Amino acid sequence: MNDLSEQFVERITAASSDQPLCIRGGGSKDFYGEARRGEVIDTRGHAGIVAYEPTELVITARCGTPLAEIEAALAAQNQFLAFEPPTFGAGTVGGAVAAGLSGPRRASVGALRDYVLGVTILSGVPRRLTFGGTVMKNVAGYDVSRLMAGSLGTLGLILEVSLKVLPRPVAEASLRFDLPQAKALDALNAWAGQPLPLSASCWCDDALTLRLSGAEAAVAAAMRRLGGDGVTDAAAFWTSLREQRHAFFAGDETLMRLSLPSNAPPLALPGAQLIEWGGSQRWWRGDAATAREVAAKAGGHAVLFRGADKSAGVFQPLPAPILNIHRRLKAAFDPRGVFNTGRLYPNL
Amino acid sequence: MTGRAHTHEREQDFSDVDRGALIAELSRLVPKASLLHELEDLKPYECDGLAAYRQVPLAVVLAENETQVIAVLKTCSRLGVPVVARGAGTGLSGGALPHGNGVLLSLAKMKRILHLDPVARVAVVEPGVRNLAISEAAAPHGLYYAPDPSSQLACTIGGNIAENAGGVHCLKYGLTVHNVLRVRGVTMAGDAIELGNHALDAPGYDLLAVMIGSEGLLAVVTEVTVKLVPKPEAARVIMASFGDITHAGDAVAAIIAAGIIPAGLEMMDKPTTAAVEPFVKAGYDLDAAAILLCESDGTPEEVEEEIGRMRAVLEGSGATGIRVSTDEAERLKFWAGRKAAFPAAGTLAPDYYCMDGTIPRKRLGEILVAIAGMEKEYGLRCINVFHAGDGNLHPLILYDANVPGETERTEEFGARILEMSVALGGTITGEHGVGYEKLRGMCVQFDSDELTAFHGVKAAFDPQGLLNPGKAVPSLHRCAEFGRMHVHHGDLKFPDIERF
Structure with missing residues (x-):
């Protein structure tokens, strides 16, 4: 100390x-x-x-x-x-x-x-x-x-x-579903409106992984209801997302974080995306200008999270009255x- | 008047506002029926839920849309006239107390639910929409708006934003700040600003968090997006009796220590249960020194499991009696007494004064003993209801304003409770706001540097200092008057200020 x-x-x-x-x-x-x-x-x-x-x-x-x-x-x-x-x-x-x-x-x-x-x-x-x-x-x-x-x-x-x-939650379990992006987003938004003990989600490579946390009985009941496949080494998987050690985050290409309404439809962006937070956080490897335009159209904003070239600005520009308050x-x-x-x- | 310098050292003097010119200008901005300026029309607006403070404004404007709000604010900004925004006027700290030289801007007519999206789980509403009306509109989709202040039948979402309203379920579901995604508002200069959005975060500083709980000092709310959450399938409540109030306090800590976050965790002392039982006939144990209401919600399986764990902890903590609600009717009956506590206090004495300090849970026993001592000292009774789960106390001091000296003794009693809350590591207000009532407590809780920082936040949004002036954050001069200004770093920062 x-x-x-x-x-x-x-x-x-x-x-x-x-x-x-x-x-x-x-x-x-x-x-x-x-x-x-x-x-x-x-x-x-x-x-x-x-x-x-x-x-x-x-x-x-x-x-x-x-x-x-x-x-x-x-x-x-x-x-x-x-x-x-x-x-x-x-x-x-x-x-x-x-x-x-x-x-x-x-x-x-x-x-x-x-x-x-x-x-x-x-x-x-x-x-x-x-x-x-x-x-x-x-x-x-x-x-x-x-x-x-x-x-x-x-x-x-x-x-x-x-x-x-x-x-800490008493019980935790993870499930995996093979789902294309549009269906995964629909499912995530529908489930989020129901009393299910969801605690995390990740869609990547046409697979949706869910985590359930809560009372033993609640997690067991949700597993029966949702189906899906078990996930081996689930704790390591969620840590790899949290710490950005998942394969999606490897490499030097510019990493954009798009923060959007959860029900924003699949984005017209080339290449791979990784989607978290029930659809609200979408990661994309690509240029800031494109991401920013797409995010703004969808009602959100984009952050240039990692990248060598930050000339486009890291954070979405602010409207004048808000910038003045800043x-x-x-x-x-x-x-x-x-x-x-x-x-x-x-x-x- | 536009050149009037705003200073945090002293409150501004608005005595030179020209009433005639103001009303003439306002009458050009809104329909005749939306502008009140005769004394008899102004009277209903002279106070909010804290009726001890009253002030008739120069005019009341009943805004119907954001365009009118912008026009009124721009005009008042140009004329240097203070503006106080008001929703349903249910606030308990005088936050919507009008300014005697200003305009009271009512948002109560703006009460449309503009959009409810069950897939995105959001509702976009005008500021005058009632808290409960949102949950009612969302109910067909199995969704609701979680914060549930006791006044939820009447209070508006705009006022909830101003106060960062809580409720009995906020330990598990959070306060207003945790359940609002976006606020659209108008600054005193007349700029429409959007704080937050329909995503989970926004670029730049978290101005949304600053706006929520800002007591109408930063901007006037014109539109709000709230988060809707799935309504739990099941809920049950345990009513536990305790022979000793400190045992009840210890039981609260034991529940948390067991890793349980109840949906609601409330405590009432013996005088409170005695007062409410004749009203609600909930079957409260009237011999108990205190009772705890401990609620579990979730899936039926989850509730079953959690109720079992809660019961074991309560029994282990010395509960002398335990009842678990068996159906929804009984659950509501158990809660009815807690919700009737304030009206019941009204039957015990002509007047009551509700305090709102928050303390660390473990200090509950200490403050209760101290309050009992103060009852004797001031010759006044005090009954106690608590949001025990989050340490938020609502002592109700019973008095009679018609007995000379009782009001003053009550205020002194209340101030002492709040000062003790601060001394125990807590705060002067958990959910009712500072408003006009607790300015003195702010001088106790914050030093002059911190108050100066708050005035800096205010000036960032409202450089002229015209929105709800004289509320929430006291001027340093006022603190000096209270004689309680904290001397920081061993010197007085403003040695030229008069002290009394």
């Missing part, structure tokens, strides 16, 4: 918009977002679980705590981070919140942002600010804690975060422009 917050305050005080800081934890998501600039401020030393009480369903940890350490502590109490954030190896909890990424269970249980209960940050002034807390229901003040999720470190240095945790929020939390400038959008 180390508290480096005083050192961070010194670094932030010494920084300026000409000499900005690049907040970095395990470096597992260096690939994500726009180009990194500025001097690295390494958060890994500010680490450790500050409080964890299983009966309160909350864990509080310093930003540099490896996700693996948190998951091990939770597993010892038969609990887990239900949103299954990718660890990408050395990922830290601060980095997970800053990136805001969620794993296979997202469509069923919610995203990382849904589990953020409170944060303590250092603003760009710098000031130490605490928002939210450790209780489930809290509507005092604006929900700044959730604002931090996915802000890519542009608003402040997350010192500490409190996350809601859940008990700029004013950035100015409110980081008035001197020292944190991760340009990582989310140019000049932000």
Whole structure:
């Protein structure tokens, strides 16, 4: 357990918009977002679980705590981070919140942002600010804690975060069906409207894999009802999706993430796709401009998740009134422009 | 007036608003019947669900569509007139209390369900649609909208967005913020903005999360997309009696520790069950110091299994009596008393004051003992109902506003409960919002730097500071007046502010 917050305050005080800081934890998501600039401020030393009480369903940890350490502590109490954030190896909890990424269970249980209960940050002034807390229901003040999720470190240095945790499901089982894409999407949307214990889905190569989680009896009843084939090594399969070690993610070709309404019809894109989240998250290897156009038409947006050429911009451009709100929020939390400038959008 | 500088240090003074000019301009924007400005027409809007605070606005506009909302906001922005948005006015913290120099903008006429898609499991609705009306419209498809605040028969989805409304099932199904995909709104400047979309995330900062629970200070909601979820096939509730209220609190922790997330987990103390039993005849154990209602929902198999596990935990935690609902009628009867708690309080005393703190579950026993002590200290009774599963307390302080001094003692009593909630690691408001009522508590829970950050969020959406001014986030001056301003980093950030 180390508290480096005083050192961070010194670094932030010494920084300026000409000499900005690049907040970095395990470096597992260096690939994500726009180009990194500025001097690295390494958060890994500010680490450790500050409080964890299983009966309160909350864990509080310093930003540099490896996700693996948190998951091990939770597993010892038969609990887990239900949103299954990718660890990408050395990922830290601060980095997970800053990136805001969620794993296979997202469509069923919610995203990382849904589990953020409170944060303590250092603003760009710098000031130490605490928002939210450790209780489930809290509507005092604006929900700044959730604002931090996915802000890519542009608003402040997350010192500490409190996350809601859940008990592990009693039972879990996976099923596989041979289905072409259109039929798989129809089935996923129909099942999602029924009281079935679905906890993840993946369609790829004309095969749909489902995961069921819940009470023993509920999982058994759903298996009887849905049919399908068993899946060998199911846990490894879902981990390979969460960590993007599945064969679909191999290679250097640009990886686009399309975030869409779950019932968007099959997309007119050449080449392979991998579909998660009941149809809401679709991965495609191809160029950003095409993906962005297709996603916008379908009522969603596209992220250039990985790729060597980011000239098309990583995130879908924002309408002017929304971008103005972004700029004013950035100015409110980081008035001197020292944190991760340009990582989310140019000049932000 | 447009050049008036917004500052978080002091509240703005709007006393120079020209009523005649305002009404003349508004009358050009909306039909005659949609603009109220005679005192007798304004009176019904002078308060929301917290009737202790009343203020007649200069005018009420009953907007019928987004075009009118934009026109009204643009005009008020140009004239420098404050605007307070209102749905059904069921809020319990004075969030929709009108501004005496401003316009009250009612969205209650915008109550169409625009689109319901059972395949995508979403409903697109106008802000004035009632919470329960959404679930009723979705019911034929086996779907419903999960958040169920007690006022769901009357409260509107626009107000639910403003307050981040919860309900008795939010431990398992989440709050408004977890069940809304998209909000369309209009900023004070008159820009229509869309936060979120029909996918599961949107590019940029999570402004949707900031908008939900923003108490009408950031934008006026004109359209909402909510998530619909499958209605559980079955539900059963256990009613467990406890001879000691701390045992009941421990039982709540034990259920969670056993890996169970109940669909609902509520507690009532003995004075509450005594008050509600004559109303609902639910068969509550009136000898018990506290009773717990613990609900399981899901497939019939799942419920059967979970009820068995819950029963074992409750028995192991010292429950003195256990009954499990055998059919839907009995389940609803068990719940009826919990839902009747507020009306029942109204029969015990002429007035009651409902608090809304949240604490870590494990501190439940401590705060109950403290509340019992405060009852003696203030000479006032307090009955306690809790969303025990998420640590959200609703102590109801019973008083008589006609007895000189009781209102003041009640407010002091309430403020002490909230201060203790903060001291125990909780918050001053779990689901009712800060509104006008809990501004003082905000000065306790947040320091001046944090309050300044909140004002920065406000200014990012509403640089003029005209939307619902004087609510939710106190000015630093007001906190100084309360004499409770926290001194941060050993120095006063605003040494020039007068302190009393």
